[in-house]
Amino acid sequence: MPSGGARLFPNGEPSGRARRVDVVADPSTYRPAPGTIPEAPGVYKFRDTHGKVIYVGKAKSLRSRLNSYFADVTALHARTAQMVTSAASVEWTVVSTEVEALQLEYNWIKEFDPRFNVRYRDDKSYPVLAVTMQEEFPRLHVYRGPRRKGVRYFGPYAHAWAIRETLDLLLRVFPARTCSAGVFKRHGQIGRPCLLGYIGKCSAPCVGRVTEDEHYEIVSDFCDFLAGRTEKMMRRLEKEMTRSAEELEFERAARLRDDLSALRRAMEKQAVVLGDGTDADVVAFAYDELEAAVQVFHVRGGRVRGQRGWVIDRVVEADAGAALSTLVTQFLSQFYGDQADLAGAADAGASSPVPREVLVPELPEDCDAVTEWLCGLRGAKVRVRIPQRGDKRALMETVERNAKEAFAQHKLRRAGDLTARSAALQELQDGLALDTAPLRIECIDVSHIQGSDVVASLVVFEDGLARKSEYRRFKVRQAASEGDVAAIAEVVRRRFQRYLEESTDEPKAGIDPETGRPRKFAYPPNLLVVDGAGPQANAAADVLADLGITDVAVIGLAKRLEEVWLPAEPEPVILPRTSEALYLLQRVRDEAHRFAITFHRSARSQRMRKSALDEIPGLGQTRKTALIKHFGSLKKLRSASIEEISGVPGFGRRTAEVVHAALAGDTNTDEGRQ
Structure with a gap:
């Protein structure tokens, strides 16, 4: 392999500033x-x-x-x-x-093992079914750990109990050894089999009931069945059952009948998802700026034979616009490279770690090179493609849902960890030089589409947990056309003016005497987070200064690089990527963004609904509400016929014709504008 290189070292000592961008080397x-x-x-x-x-x-x-x-x-x-x-x-x-x-x-x-590269290591927490083919009397057992030479592996399975349940069903048909070496030796010495030998779930090679060759044939049949060669096995057992019945060996025929039933139940546990017998791995991702979750379904013979999942830190990206493509590339090279190494250390009869088809949500970078490399690992043709329709597309959507669910569960586990929440609050206090830990955090986010329907959200986190009853929504008024900075300033002013109005020195000033509930804005946050960089943080801080509020810390959180901006500071604070403090801030910001988007969509939908129905003469609010409630949306109402509209309570034929004509004209106007 031709090679060449260059190594250049810095001329000076690394420099940096406390709590600022930690520049180890320029x-x-x-x-x-x-x-x-x-x-x-x-x-x-x-x-x-x-x-x-x-x-x-x-x-x-x-x-x-x-x-x-x-x-x-x-x-x-x-x-x-x-x-x-x-x-x-x-x-x-x-x-x-x-x-x-x-x-x-x-x-x-x-x-x-570079620290800025992700390693998709073989997850030892996933159990597999191991068959020790290298032993004199091969053993079937649940196994976790690195692959060993001479052992065949089936899986991975999501849970160890799933393996034991399947194994228990199959042992009556394939009574192979499952005991450890010590148990096997001890029963051989005493000359009596274990319980499984007495109940027919082990052929008891320890006491010589079967020879080495006979036991090996049982194990080979077991491996063939798990490898997907099930039809041949089922046909053979059916023929033996029929022959036994014809020869009046009814007990043997009944036993074979029960064996067939056990095999069918074992096959039912692996649902058929692709009827054409496809061999494929289906890969999907869910990710944010810091982490990514990946799920893989292993489909063999049209059945889901195994599933794996990881949550990893996001890796270096030279092109931020190719995030998903980069994740796919890194996964394919890391995962199948490791699987090929593991297969090389295992039994030579094991199947290839690379299937005929790899289904991905987006094609990898350098797709041709990746495909050629995978073909080399498999020793045969491999297709890497995006499923577009049919059963494979439906399966991809299922894997994507699993990835999103795993990612959400990962975040919930971290959010629900009291130790992690405490560490996050302490890290925020230290990193932002706050007087106390920010037990109450409020975050403001603005949402709009090109300046229309400008709204804002305010979410509240106390002790690191969301307090949804404290969430508030704002329709931006004066600053709607002046941009995000002005909108942030307006919302901050409105929120804290209400705080000044509702807070007094009287006992229980924060409780509404009429309802007995806390007032909406009676309690100030320890930390106010605004979605944005320096300008947004400066605008919020200026408003608080104008109102004379000095005990609320303000920061801006820029989404692209997760930078924390302090007011009037030229450089951001960079929190470590692995810190609980950054994770908490990200959750707060994302929740504010979600709440703002939801409100914006609702406001926009109401405006569009009103703009169409309000122009119809003689249509009051009651009838408008009845129409929307009956059809569910303005889109369905536009496509309704006169007869369908006249079927709404309170609408006659003439009124229905007026509504139909007005909405038809509104549709034509919209098409003309497009």
Whole structure:
């Protein structure tokens, strides 16, 4: 493999400022000289000041890719910016093809385990069914751990009990050994089989009831059944059952009948999802700026044979617009590379770790190179594609739902962890230099479409948990046409003016005497978060200063790089990516965004509904409400016939004709505008 490289080290000591961007090294100090980076495909390594590899990547053009890292640091993805400012040198190796680059990248990631690369390690928490083919009398058992030579593996399964349940059904048909070596030896010494041997769920090779060859044949049939070769087995048992009945061996025929029933129940546990016997892996992702969840369904013979899932940190992205494509590329190279290594260490008779088809939500970067590499691992043709319709598209949607659900559960587990919440509040106090931990956090977000239907949301978190009863919604009035900064200022002013009106020095001033409930705005937050960067934070702080409020801290959270902006500060605070404080702020901001979007859609829908129906003469509010309630939406009302409209209570034929004509004209007007 042709190679070449360069290593450049910084000329000065690393510098940084407390609580500001932690600049370990200025990328310009180790940037390769212009023109020295080749344009050929290759793999590159970033190293830190100690020479440790912190990131490995590949590129079709080394010059183009590496130059992108040394552009404006503030324009890079958050993790990319952290990587290039943590590095002290970069070196590269030129290869002949993109496939070589993919292979070399995988090998280096496995060798150096860089902290800025994601490793889709084989998740040892997923149990598999292992068959120790290398032993004299092979054993069936539930197993977790690295693959071993001479052992066949089936799975992974979501739960160990699922394996034991399936195994219990199959042992009556395939009575193979399941005991450990110690138990097997002990019963051989005493000359009596274990309980499974007495009830017919083990052929008892320990006491010589079957020979080594007979037991091996039982185990081989078991492996064939789990590998998907079920029809041949079922037909053989049916023929034996029929022959036994004809020969008047009714007990044996009844036993074979029960065996067939057990096999059918075991097959039912693996639902058929693709009737054409497809062998495929279906991959889907759910992700945000910091983390990603991936789910894989393994479909063999048209049945879901296994499932895996991970939640990982998002990795370096040279192109922020290719987030999903990057995730797919990294997963395919990491996962199937590891699976090929594991298969190489296992029994030679095991099936290929790469299926005939890999279904993904978006094609990977350098799709041709990735496909060629997978074909090499499989030793046969592999298709990587996006399912467009039919059963495969429906299965992809199911896997996507599983990924989203796993991601949501991951976030809920972190949010529900009292220790994590306490750590997040303490980290916020320390990182933002607050006098006390922010036990009450409020966040404001503005939502609109090109300045129309401008609304805002205010969400409240207390002790790190959402208080949905405290959420508030605002319709932006005066500042609706002046942009997000002015809208933030208006909402902050309205919220805290109400606070000043409702708060007094009297006991229980925050309780409404008429209802006995807390007043809406009686309690101030310890920390006010606004969605945005420095301008939004400055606008909110200026409003609080005008109102004379000095005990509320203000920050802006910029979504693109997750930067925390303090008012009047030229540089943002960068919280560590793994910190609970950043995770809490992100959850607060995302909840405010969700609440604002929901309100905006509702407001926009009401405006559009009113604009169409309000122009119909003689149609009062009661009739308008009756129409929308009957048809469900304005779109369905527009497509309704005169007869259908006249069927609404309170509408005669003439009124229905007026409504139908008015809405038809409104539709034509909209089409003309388009």
